Amino acid sequence: MTRAARSASFLARSDPRLKVLILVLWSFLLALLETPKAALVGLGGSSLIYALSGPKQFFKDLTKLLAINAFLLFIWLLLPFSFSTPGTAIQRLGPLVVTQEGLDLSILLSLKALAITLGAMAITRASSVFELLAGAKGLGAPEKLLAIFQLMTRYISVIGQQYARLRQAMRVRGFQGRSDLRSLRAYANLAGYMLVGGLDRAERIHAAMICRGYNGRFWFRGDFKIKPLDLGFVCLILALGLGVTFLDD
Amino acid sequence: MTIESLIKLKGLVYSYPGRAAVLNGVDFELGSEGLVGLIGPNGCGKTTLLKIIMGLLKPQAGLVTILGQDCLEEKHFRPLRPKMGFVFQDANDQLFCPTVADDLAFGPLNLGASRQEADRIAQEVLDKLGLSDFGPRVTYDLSGGEKKLVALGTALALNPRLLILDEPTNFLDLEAVARLEAILLELRLPGIIVSHDRGFLAKMTQKSYCLEKGRLTEA
Numbered sequence A: 001m002t003r004a005a006r007s008a009s010f011l012a013r014s015d016p017r018l019k020v021l022i023l024v025l026w027s028f029l030l031a032l033l034e035t036p037k038a039a040l041v042g043l044g045g046s047s048l049i050y051a052l053s054g055p056k057q058f059f060k061d062l063t064k065l066l067a068i069n070a071f072l073l074f075i076w077l078l079l080p081f082s083f084s085t086p087g088t089a090i091q092r093l094g095p096l097v098v099t100q101e102g103l104d105l106s107i108l109l110s111l112k113a114l115a116i117t118l119g120a121m122a123i124t125r126a127s128s129v130f131e132l133l134a135g136a137k138g139l140g141a142p143e144k145l146l147a148i149f150q151l152m153t154r155y156i157s158v159i160g161q162q163y164a165r166l167r168q169a170m171r172v173r174g175f176q177g178r179s180d181l182r183s184l185r186a187y188a189n190l191a192g193y194m195l196v197g198g199l200d201r202a203e204r205i206h207a208a209m210i211c212r213g214y215n216g217r218f219w220f221r222g223d224f225k226i227k228p229l230d231l232g233f234v235c236l237i238l239a240l241g242l243g244v245t246f247l248d249d
Numbered sequence B: 001m002t003i004e005s006l007i008k009l010k011g012l013v014y015s016y017p018g019r020a021a022v023l024n025g026v027d028f029e030l031g032s033e034g035l036v037g038l039i040g041p042n043g044c045g046k047t048t049l050l051k052i053i054m055g056l057l058k059p060q061a062g063l064v065t066i067l068g069q070d071c072l073e074e075k076h077f078r079p080l081r082p083k084m085g086f087v088f089q090d091a092n093d094q095l096f097c098p099t100v101a102d103d104l105a106f107g108p109l110n111l112g113a114s115r116q117e118a119d120r121i122a123q124e125v126l127d128k129l130g131l132s133d134f135g136p137r138v139t140y141d142l143s144g145g146e147k148k149l150v151a152l153g154t155a156l157a158l159n160p161r162l163l164i165l166d167e168p169t170n171f172l173d174l175e176a177v178a179r180l181e182a183i184l185l186e187l188r189l190p191g192i193i194v195s196h197d198r199g200f201l202a203k204m205t206q207k208s209y210c211l212e213k214g215r216l217t218e219a
C-alpha cells in the first residue's frame, strides 16, 4: 500500500549510486565515532535520513530496529560493570560495581549501533534491491559480486518456499518434531534434500541462462544522471558528516 | 527452395550415470509440420530429450542436427541455442532477474542489442503476452501462471526460429491457457511441445509423437 507513496519520497527519487555511496560512507563514519555526544548527533542524522524515506510505520520500524539491535542487551549486561571495564566506580548494584568508563562505552556503542542500523534501514526501505545493485554497478562494483547478490535475493524466497512445502509435506503425514532419533533423521533428510535440491536448481538456472545466450555478463543497469535533488542529498550528508566529525574531536 | 529440416535426431541413446537407458535409439525429424506434440508417461524421458536437443546433455550415441548444422560439441550448440526458444518445466529456474523487464532484456542484451533496443523488445513481448504493465514487477511476487507466461516471454524475446516448450500449460488457469493458445497460433513458430494436456495439444499441433520405453513413435 505504501509502495507508491514511498517511491515518491526524497530518498527514493535520489540517484541509486549516491544512495549506495552514502550508505557505505555514513555507516563507516558512524562506526569510527568515539564520543557519545557525536554519536547522539549521528543518531539524529540517521533519523533525519529516515524522515526523508517516505511514509513510516513507526511501530513496525521501531520493532525491526530493536530486533536487529538485540545484541545490545548483552552489551548492557556485561560492559558497564567493573569486571569487564575497570575504572572509576560510580554505583554499586549488590556485588557489582558500575564504572563511569563502562557506562560511557555502553552508551557509545548503543548509540552507534542504532544510528548505523537506522540509517541503513532508511536508505534500503526507500529503494529496491535491484536499484541498489544498479547503483553499486554505477559505482564500479564488480559484476560477479553483484550477480551473487542478485541471485541470492532472487532465490532466498524460492528456497524458503521449498522448505515450507517440505515441512508441510512432513506435517500432513503426521510428522511431529520430537527429540528422538527418528525425528532427527527426518530433519537430516530435510536438510540433505534442501542441499541437493539447491545444487540441482543452480544447475538448471545455469542451463536456462546458457539457452538465452549467457556469456558471462549480467547486464546490470548503471546509467544514471545526477539531478538537482541529488545535490541536495549530498549537501545534507556533507553537513551531517562534517558536523559529527567536528563534534567528535 | 529446398525444404530444410529444422531439427533432426538420429539414433539417440542416453542414460543417466548408473541407470538403464532413458532413450534407446530415438529418431525424429521436424520439417514443415509446424508445432508437434510430444507425449509419454511421467519419467519416460521427454525433458531429457529436449535437453539433448538444446545441447544441455550429451547423448552417448547418435547425432543432433539443428537448422542444418550437425551439433557435435558445445561450440556448435552455442550460437544455435538462442534460435530455439526453450521454456523450462519450472519457470522459477528460468527467471533469475529481480524484475520482469530485466529478465526479458537479458537475452537480447546477450545477443548484442543495446539497452534501449532490449527494453523495447521487452515491452513488445509483454504487450504480446497481455502483460503490458508487468515490466517493473518483482519476479518473486508473480503467481505461478504469470511466471510461466513471462518465462515464455523470455524465449520470445530472443526472436527464435523454433519453440521448445516443456509442459507450458502447467499452473495456468483456463483463461491463461486460452491466451497461450492465441499467442502460439499468432506466432506460427514451428517446434516441439511437451504436454500431458491432450486438448491443448489437439488444438496446437497437427501431429504428435509418443515417447515410451526409450523409443519415439508417431501417435
Ligand SMILES: Nc1ncnc2c1ncn2[C@@H]1O[C@H](COP(=O)(O)OP(=O)(O)OP(=O)(O)O)[C@@H](O)[C@H]1O
Pocket: B016, B017, B019, B022, B040, B041, B042, B043, B044, B045, B046, B047, B048, B049, B089
Ligand atoms: N539428473 C538426473 N539424474 C539421474 N536420473 C535422472 C535425472 N533426471 C532425470 N532422471 C531420470 O530419467 C528419467 C527421465 O526423466 P525426464 O525428466 O526426462 O522425464 P519426463 O518424461 O520429462 O517426465 P515428466 O513427465 O514427469 O516431466 C526419469 O526416470 C528420471 O528419474
Ligand SMILES: [Mg+2]
Pocket: B046, B047, B048, B089, B166
Ligand atoms: Mg519433464
